[in-house]
Amino acid sequence: MPRLSVWLIRASFLYLLLGLLFGALILAEKGLVFYTPVWNLFPLHVEFLLIGWLFQLALGVAFWIVPRFGKGFSRGPEGLVWAAFILFNFGILIIALQFWIAPAILIGRTAEVCAGILFVFGTWKRIKPQKA
Secondary structure: OHHHHHHHHHHHHHHHHHHHHHHHHHHHHHHHOOHHHHHHHHHHHHHHHHHHHHHHHHHHHHHHHHHOOOOOOOEEEOOOHHHHHHHHHHHHHHHHOOOOOOOOHHHHHHHHHHHHHHHHHHHHHHHHHOOO
């Protein structure tokens, strides 16, 4: 498995653990009513599970499974996909700051969309090779 896929999948499991932790706190508060502001974690719970875990896990598996080149670098230049990984996680962490920074959602979503575009550009040659 390529190193980049390993990092994407490890990061996705980290977001899974954080999302489950926030969900457990919300569920416990629903039953025990110990700290009402814990409901403010709900947007982060959704962000970490849907975007951080599912989408990032899909990117890691896709980078691993997409067909390889026959010659040279087996997966082509990985710089764009590494940039996508960094930008994607930056976007998720910026969205986590949405309660303290007003335009955090706009900045974070823009970073996530740009990361998705970078990932597509980074793997496109492997999906549809250019003719020489």
